[in-house]
Amino acid sequence: MATWQCVKQCGACCNLDPAERPEIEEYLTPEELELYLSMVGEGGWCINFDHITRECRIYPHRPRFCRVEPEIFQQMYGIEAEELNDFAIECCQQQIEGVYGDRSLEMLRFDQAVGI
């Protein structure tokens, strides 16, 4: 069974381009939406994303909507804990495909890491 994990040297979900996330308003509170939009930088990339290390510069303090945690996914998307694994894998694949392409090295590394 594939098991979700975040892989290093990816960062696809740190591209926040609102045009690619048309339903974002449904998941975020008004305050979070304001924060989200304030974080969108050049090319849709989060202003907190370090492009060299491909890591979050504020990782311990990243917002709720950046966290893949059962309680948060339940609150935001109505996803039960037992569905989280498959849902998170699908989210990552969609995001990686949109940002890097479905045949990218990032996708290959992700699929290998989660066991697809």
Ligand code: SF4
């Ligand atoms: S898209 Fe998935 S694997 Fe890539 S950085 Fe985000 S959580 Fe990690």
Ligand code: SF4
């Ligand atoms: S705050 Fe960090 S984890 Fe969230 S989108 Fe920005 S760089 Fe990525």
